[in-house]
Amino acid sequence: MKVFNTLTGQKEEFRPKRKTVNIYVCGVTVYDDCHIGHAMSYVIFDVIRRYLEFKGCKVKHVQNFTDIDDKIINRAQQLGISSSELAEKYIHEYFQDMDALNIERAHVYPKATEETPKIIEVIQGLIAKGCAYESEGSVYFRVKRFPGYGKLSHQALDDMISRSSAEEGKKEYPLDFAVWKAAKPGEPFWPSPWGQGRPGWHIECSAMALKYLGETIDIHGGGQDLIFPHHENEITQSESFTGVAPFVRYWLHNGLLQLGENKMSKSLGNLITVKQALERYSADAIRLFILSSHYRSPLTYSEESLKAAEVGMERLRQANRDGDGSGGKAVLDSEPFRRRFVDSMDDDFNTAQAVAVLFDLAREINRAREENYDVADAQNTLAELAKVLGFTLEEPARPPLDAEPLIQLLIEIRDELRKAKQWRLADMIRQCLIELGITLEDTPKGTVWKRTL
Secondary structure, three states, X not given: OEEEEOOOOXXXXXXXXXXXXXXXXXXXXXXXXXXXXXXXXXXXXHHHHHHHHHOOOEEEEEEOEEOOOHHHHHHHHHHOOOHHHHHHHHHHHHHHHHHHOOOOOOOEOOEHHHOHHHHHHHHHHHHHOOOEEEEOOEEEEOHHHOOOOOOOOOOOHHHHHOOOOOOOOOOOOOOOXXXXXXXXXXXXXXXXXXXXXXXXXXXXXXXXXXXXXXXXXXXXXXXXXXXXXXXXXXXXHHHHHHOOXXXXXXXXXEOOEEEOOEEOOOOOOOOOEHHHHHHHOOHHHHHHHHHOOOOOOOEEOOHHHHHHHHHHHHHHHHHHHOOOOOOOOOEOOOHHHHHHHHHHHHEOOOHHHHHHHHHHHHHHHHHHHHOOXXXXXXXXXXXXXXXXXXXXXXXXXXXXXXOHHHHHHHHHHHHHHHHOOOHHHHHHHHHHHHHOOEEEEEEOOEEEEEEOO
């Protein structure tokens, strides 16, 4: 199996360090509902985990929650509630959304606010090595102490300086980044050797990864927008603290979901929430929309694409649905499809090709069934491989139809029948509507209706 490693910029043979594959995926900052861009990333890493387990690997999957952050603090202040109350609300919402998308839960979900002892331990270690320094109650990492800075994002220091925050009077060097932030009035804080404050964003993930997965991780995942500065800084502080390299063996980054020409994001306000999408489409269709492109490619959201995915899922359900498929004149051999599926997924988790294999198998099942072949084993293979991609193949819940247009149509038909003096048929419509809880009242201005049930 080969995976594309962002660090080296090429596909590499995947060889985990231990029998258990350790995966760390950066989680959400919990201050609002999750959108489909979040779903894209978590569906992708859910499939990566499922496939590794399908291949016989034992997996330990850790995904954090950033539950303290400027955005969380600002939103909580706007709403007049505590940051912790806001964070807990959206952690609950996150689980509801991801469960609805059939995303398997990680084995550990550490929260930044509950890991401050480990975070402080790492910061103290960095200071002791001269890799970090205290300034006005905050602590910053000395980027110049890490010669490999920029190796993940493949950037030179001069190029990165233009994108950094100077924070004049606090930092020794423009690219130095905060690992501990001094508390501001009215903000939540935790005690530390440098005074009251809170962790920096980057140090949180390093500390949690080190605590739950050790000094070297097999796979670290996240969106491409996290490569710099977040993941670049994770490498820098983690390898400086432990003295062990690499911190991560394989860096995997998914492409970003776009709405029009821009990345879908909370800050831009151009988003479709997971809840909104699930009101219109099944979870299987949303997953199919995401997985029909390679995970490293950008993806553009459109209603047309989601509608096509819903139609596509119905084709897979149909092939898996009718009868038990057994008792035919010969057994349809599904093994070639299994091999093609595995070959696709072994090539850097190429879900687009794997999805194509499922549709080829579904088409072959339908053809073979018409020719009276035994397709039961092939249907089992279809369901098994679909499960690797997180598809349930379950019938989607059908939303109740809006009855008002139908009622209005029946009233119009009844009016026409009455004009034609077809009284018996007109009365039949009236009686049927009564039985359904709808009463009609004929007025000088026309017929009106109301519900009685």
